[in-house]
Structure formats: structure tokens, C-alpha cells
Amino acid sequence: MTASNIKQSDINEAGFDESVIDGAGIDEARRDLAAIFRWTAREGMHEGISNHFSYAVSDDGQMFLMNPYGIHFSKLKASDMLLVDARKLDDSVRPHIDATAWAIHGAMHRNNPQARCIVHLHSHYATALSAVKSPVLPAVDQTTARFHNRVAIDGGFDGMGLGDEAERLSTLLGNKMMMMMGNHGFMTVGDSPAVAFDLAYHYERGCRTYMTALASGLELSVLDEGVAEKTAQQWENYEGGPLKHMQAIRDILDEEEPDYRH
Structure with a gap:
């Protein structure tokens, strides 16, 4: 059995209790995940x-969907998503999950x-920032201000996200909405694929804006604390943005790549 043809029936046979999840909800969750995987590829992230x-x-929060290892993001479909138990990785699923993916996401959940x-992700500009001594994204414009004081910063990289390293990472998030993983990515x-992807995007x-501005060699104009915090709060109160972003993505994929839904 390959990663691309594991189906819900196979997962159920592996011993999962269907009664703890909503069937219709999980189907839509699979489609949302497939959509953001494909859009991540389109964006080159x-x-x-x-x-x-x-x-x-x-x-x-212990049973979660995850992408199988070995399928390009641009080809992932809803039915490719694997159902995983954070408390124990079933032997029938283990061969199809990347070891670091299981370690990091299992520990996080x-x-x-x-x-x-x-x-x-290890996207280009965020990973470049993760490689500098102080990988903090300053508020230099409206978009960067969204993350002002809202990112957990990890400077203790200790190898690939396996074993103790994954457990260590899982203790660092606190009440933040994201983590900059020094020398690694982010x-x-x-509470949904729409929100998590909108943040990542x-x-x-x-x-990209910050690293490009740095490369200019010109003096940066960093927002002061009050303006940066005000703008971050305005982002938090800007209702519906992530959901509308997700719907716009799915509208395009429905027209151009409808197989993502299956």
C-alpha cells in the first residue's frame, strides 16, 4: 500500500475510533488541507x-490529519491525508509518515x-531570517507588524526534529500564534487550516519585505512600539480575512485543479 492510496477504511481498520470525529467535518478538513498544500506549492513556499x-x-486534539511523505505538495488530494493518533503512531501508518513530521506534530498536538x-515550512525568506543571530521579524510595515511580540523565538536548534528535539520544540509555543525555529524554519x-495558512503566507x-529592505543597505524605518502593537491588534480584529483567503484559494482550485477535492 502506498501513501497515495491509504483510504479512510484502511485507517479505521488500523483501530481508530470513528465515534470521536465528525465524518462530514473531517472530509472538509481534508479538502482545506489539500488546498493549502497546493497553494503553498504555487507560492513556491x-x-x-x-x-x-x-x-x-x-x-x-489528539487525532489529527497529516500529509503523507513522498507526494509533492502540488499533487496532494483530500484523500491522501492520513489520520494519526498523537499518542501512538500505528504500524500501518508509520511507513507513510516522515519521521520528523510525526515527531514534531505528534509532540505539538x-x-x-x-x-x-x-x-x-522552510520557505525561502523566513528560513533566511532563521539563520541570523537574532531571528526576530521587526515591524517595518503593516504586514510585519501583524507578528509584533506574537512569535516564540527558538535559538536552541539541536538537529532534525526527532525525539528530544521534537519534545523540546513542543514546550516553547506558550500563548504565541507561531514559532520562529532558529536555523530551521518556522x-x-x-484553529483551522485557513488561519494557520494565512499566518504562514x-x-x-x-x-521577504524585511530581508529585501536589509539587502538594500539603507537605514530601516522600524515602527515604534505603540504603532506596532496597535497594528497587530488591528490585524487580530480584522474578522474573516483568513476564511475569505481560504475561500478565494479554493475557488481558483475548484476551477483549475478540481482533483484536489477527491
Whole structure:
């Protein structure tokens, strides 16, 4: 059985309790995940077949959907998403999940049940920022101000996200909406794929603006604390943006790549 043909029936046979999840809800969650994977590829924010997203579909946050390893983001479909238990990786699923994906997302969902959806990327500009001594994105414009004092900063990189490293990462999020993973990449969290992806998209855009401005060699105009915080709060009160962003993405995919839904 390959990663691309594991179906819900196979997962159920592996011992999962269907009663803890909503069937219609999980179907829509699969489509949302497939949509943001494909859009990540369109934006060039992916890295080969690496990186991974997950979305908790049980009330306790322990059962979550995740992409299989080995399928390019541009080809992922709703039915490709694997259902995983954060407390134990079933042997029938293990061969189809990247080891670092399981370690990082399993630990994150076990230790942060409020983090319903997790997007982890090594996108170009955010990863470039992760490589500098102080990987903090300053508020230099409206978009970067969205993240003002809202990002957990990790400077303790200790190898690939396996074992103790994954557990360590899972303790750092606190009440933040995302984590800059020094020398690694970043992750965003949200209560839905729409929110987590919208954060990731705008964070990469913000990093692109900042790194481009840095490269100019000109003096940066950094917003003062009061304006930066005010703008961040305005972003938080800007209702409906992530959901409308998701719907716009799905509208395009429905027309141009409708197979993502299947």
C-alpha cells in the first residue's frame, strides 16, 4: 500500500475510533488541507517533498490529519491525508509518515491541544531570517507588524526534529500564534487550516519585505512600539480575512485543479 492510496477504511481498520470525529467535518478538513498544500506549492513556499501540515479533528486534539511523505505538495488530494493518533503512531501508518513530521506534530498536538492546525515550512525568506543571530521579524510595515511580540523565538536548534528535539520544540509555543525555529524554519498554529495558512503566507511575505529592505543597505524605518502593537491588534480584529483567503484559494482550485477535492 502506498501513501497515495491509504483510504479512510484502511485507517479505521488500523483501530481508530470513528465515534470521536465528525465524518462530514473531517472530509472538509481534508479538502482545506489539500488546498493549502497546493497553494503553498504555487507560492513556491515548499521545499521538495519535505515540510508538513497537520489538523486535529478530535475534540481532545489528539487525532489529527497529516500529509503523507513522498507526494509533492502540488499533487496532494483530500484523500491522501492520513489520520494519526498523537499518542501512538500505528504500524500501518508509520511507513507513510516522515519521521520528523510525526515527531514534531505528534509532540505539538500532545503538548499543545489548543494548537488545532499546525503549518511547518522552510520557505525561502523566513528560513533566511532563521539563520541570523537574532531571528526576530521587526515591524517595518503593516504586514510585519501583524507578528509584533506574537512569535516564540527558538535559538536552541539541536538537529532534525526527532525525539528530544521534537519534545523540546513542543514546550516553547506558550500563548504565541507561531514559532520562529532558529536555523530551521518556522511554524504557525491556528484553529483551522485557513488561519494557520494565512499566518504562514503573510509571515513569509513579511520576511521577504524585511530581508529585501536589509539587502538594500539603507537605514530601516522600524515602527515604534505603540504603532506596532496597535497594528497587530488591528490585524487580530480584522474578522474573516483568513476564511475569505481560504475561500478565494479554493475557488481558483475548484476551477483549475478540481482533483484536489477527491
